[in-house]
Amino acid sequence: MSASAPRPRRDTRGIVDPAELLSRVRFRRHVPAPELRPYLEHYWLIDWELPEPYASHLVPHPSVNVVFQRYGRPGAPAAAASAWAEVSGVGLGLFTQKLTGVGRVCGVQFRPGGFRPFAPAWPVSAWTGRRVPLGDVFPDEGGPGSAGIPAAVPAVLSPDGDHARVAALDAFLLAHGPEPDPAAGQAMELVELIRSDRTVRRVSRLAAASGLSARSLQRLFAGHVGVGPKWVILRYRFHEALERAESAADADWAALAAELGYSDQAHLVRDFTATIGVPPTAYARAVSVP
Secondary structure, X not given: OOOOOOOOOOOOOOEOOHHHHHHHOEEEEEOOOHHXXXXXXXXXXXXXXXXXXXXXXXXXXXXXXXXXXXXXXXXXXXXXXXXXEEEXXXXXXXXXXXXXXXXXXXXXXXXXXXXXXXXXXXXXXXXXXXXXXXXXXXXXXXXXXXXXXXXXXXXXXXXOOHXXXXXXXXXXXXXXXXXXXXXXXXXHHHHHHHHHOOOOOOHHHHHHHHOOOHHHHHHHHHHHOOOOXXXXXXXXXXXXXXXXXXXXXXXXXXXXXXXXXXXXXXXHHHHHHHHHOXXXXXXXXXXXXX
């Protein structure tokens, strides 16, 4: 890759105890084809071979993912493994996935607002909080492969090399769009504003910045992001709190709560505990243990 070539994000924002996950799996990100980059965050690839089951946890981004996955037994041929693909809408709560045996996952993380041009028949809110078979969203997905599995599933999961898997993901997406959609571009710009500008802590601030009414923002986000603008603001704010807890066991939680726009420290602690299951101080201590 040349010095000027685009690179995927390197942060682990949203992953609960990322050091533990990365010690158990081989995790990589790759950039998609140039035509797809305006709509996608990145591709993410995971391979593992585990002597015992492991549960991974994630506080999802406000993104739709298309996920190709294969699970098998150690020593068994790949053909005997279970393989499928699904569209995973924006996750509203903590997402937990049990990893067992030998496995492989190839995922597409869309930019918030970037999925609708590939499946324009439905508002993105139709998939929120749901994981649905690939064929339910892409019914013309190239016809079934063996055993009724969509042809894209073995095309993406069979290659051992990352380059071939990325090429298969590119081919799948380019076969399904993207359809021109100016509203998708607007939604992506507004979500990026929320993510990058900490002063956008309320929907009223976003409305002022966008020139849209609160009602228009709600309609745009329901159709193209899948969740409302307030939810997106809160989720990105929570991601920052989680990241800070991972990097500083002695963080000033009162100052962080004010910095992130929480009404007080108690509000931050309640939000964190409800999502992760433990208060931020306990989480910070746990992830700091070598």
